[in-house]
Amino acid sequence: MAGDGRVRRVAASALCLLLPLAGCAGGTAADSARTEVQRLLDMRSAALLRHDEGAYDATGARGEYTRLRALPLASWAYRVTGLRRTAAGATADAELTYRVAGYDRAPVDTRRTLTLARTAQGTWYVTADRPAGRSGQQLWDQGPVTAVPGAHSLVLGAGQSAADLRAYARMADRAVPAVSGQWGTDWTRKVVVVVPRSLDGMAGLLGSPAADYRGIAAVTTGEAGGAGRTPADRVVINPDAYAALGTLGKQVVLTHETTHVATRTRTTAATP
Template sequence: MAGRRRASGTRVVVALCLLLVSLVGCGGRPTSDGARTDVQRLLDHRAAAVVDHDEAAYLRTGARDRFDNLRAVPLADWSYRLTGLSRTGDTARADAELRYRVQGYDRAPVRVGRTLDLELDASGHWYVESERPAKGSAEQLWDQGEVSVVRGEHSLVLGVGQSTGRLRSFARLADHAVPAVSQAWGSNWSRHVVVLVPRSLNGMAGLLGAPESSYRGIAAVTTGETGARAGAPADRIILNPDAYGVLGDTGKQVVLTHETTHVATRAHTAPATPLWLSEGYADWVGYLGSGRSPSQAAPELGRAVAEDRTPEGLPADADFEFAGDATRLARAYEGGWMACRMIADRWGEVRLAEFYRSVGAHDRRAGAVEAALEDVLGTSLEKFTAEWREYLRAQLV
C-alpha cells in the first residue's frame, strides 16, 4: 500500500509540474493570474501616488512618465482597471481603462484607454517603463506637456505651452459666457466649464483623436455626451489656439459663448436634434449682445441670397462636416443661426428654448422637428421652411 501511494503521489507531482510549465513556461515565473494581480496592484499604487501628488511613491512604481505634467491638475480620483496583459519574458504590455475626475467639475469619472509598457526587475517586481493612449483612444492634455491651471469664477482653464496671462484671458471670457448662457437657456445646468488649451492645432487634433485637417480653421469644439445623464462627466471645451488666437475680442467671446451653450444644452441634445438646431441655437446665444447684424454674421448666406441662390431647405447634418467645403460649412452655420433667430423674433426667446427641448425629448430623428414645430410653434415644417427662406431674403439684402 505504501509503495502504491508513493507511486500515485509521484504521478500527482509530475502532473502538477507539467501543468505549471504549460501555464508559465520555464523559469518558475508567476502564473498569468498572479501576474495580473501583481500588475493591478502596481497600477493601484501608481494611481494613489498621482492623487496624493506623492513623487517618491510614484517613482517606486517606475518611470517619472507624466508625473510632472499632472502636478497642477486638481484631481479628485485617478484609478486604473487592468483589461489586458501580454507578457514576453521580463517585459509586458498592459492595457487598462483609466478613470479620473477633475475636482469640482466632473460628477462622474472620465474613462479613457491607456497602454503601459512594463518590466520585471531583479527582485521580481513589475515597474512601469512608459504610458501612452491606447490604440484608438485620444490623448489627454498631460500627454502633451506640463499642464498649467487657471481658475475663474465659473471656469477651469487647463493649458499646455500657454502663458498664465493668456489662460487668464480665456478664463475671463468663459466667466462672461456662463451667466450669458444661463440668462438665455436657464440655470438648470452645471454653470461652469472646463476649457482645454493645447499648444497648437496638432495638440487639439490629438485631444480629439482626429487628423489636423479635420479641425484646421475651427476655433473650438466641445466634447461630451448628447442626452447626458445627470452623472455624466463634465464637457470639455477644446480651443484651437491657431484659429482662436487670430479672432478679435468679439469673435473670441462669441465662440466661447457658443461652446458654453453646448455645455448647457447637452442634456437636452439627442440623436433627434438636427445640427441646424444645436449649432444654430449655440450661435444665437453666442451673438446675443454682440451687435452683429445678419449681414455681418452671415456673409456667405448673404452672398447666396443676393445671387438668387436662397437655399431650398434647412441645412442638413452633412453640411456641417468640418473637413468639407468651407463655404458650405459657413452657410450651414449661418442658416441654422438665422432659423433660431427667426424663432426668437417671431415666437419669442422662451419659445425658442422650449422648441429646442421639445425636439431633444424625442427618441429618434424622424418626426421630431415636425412634432415640436406643431406642439410649440403651431406650424408645420413646410410653412416654417418657407418663412425661413423669406426671412433670409428680408434680413440679408
C-alpha cells in the same frame, strides 16, 4: 507487444492528466502577474492623488507626475483589461478614469497602454504610459499642464503661458452667467476649457486628423442626450483659429461652446 501497448496507454493517460495541470499553472502565473500589475497601478494612482512624489517615483517613470502635478484631481484610477508578457517585461492595456475636482460630475474615461519592466527582485514598475490604439491624447501627453481657475471656469493648457490662459478664463467666466441667464441654472454652471499648443495638439486630443478642425475655433466633447451621468465635458480650443478672431468673436465662440455644456443632457447629436 501487449505489455508495450499497456505502457503506452498508461503514459498517454498520465500525459492527459498533466496537461490540464500545466495549463492551470500557466493561467495562475498570468493571473498573478495581472494582479500584481493592478496593485502597482493602484499604488501609483494613490500616490498621484495625495501628491506623494516619492511614492509615485517608486512605481516607475515619473515624467507623468511632473506633467500632471498642476491638475486638480478628485479621482484617478486604472483598470487593467489585458496583459501581454514580452522579452523585456510586459505590456498592459488599461482603462483610465479620472475626475477634475470641483468640475466633473462624471469621469473622463480613456484607454491607455502601459509598458512595464521588472527589477532584479522581480517587482514590476512602469516605464511608459501612452494613449492606446486610436484613443485620443490627454493634455499631459503634450507636455506639463498649467491650470488657471476662474470664477466659473478652469482653463487647462499645455505649451501656453499662464497670462494667455487667464485671458481664456476671463472669457469663460463671462460666458457661464450669460448662458445661465438664457438657459437657466439647472446645470453645473462651470466649464473646463482645454488649450493645447496648436491645431495639431487639438487634433491629438480629439483623436482625429488636424484637417478636420482647420478653421474651427473650438469644439465641445461629451455625449449629447445622456440620461443622468454624462461624460465630463471639455471645451477644446484650436489656438490657431481662435487667435485669428477679434475680442467679440472670441467671446461668441466660448459662449456658444458653453451653451453646449449647459444643454448637454437635453440635446441630441444633431443639435448644432
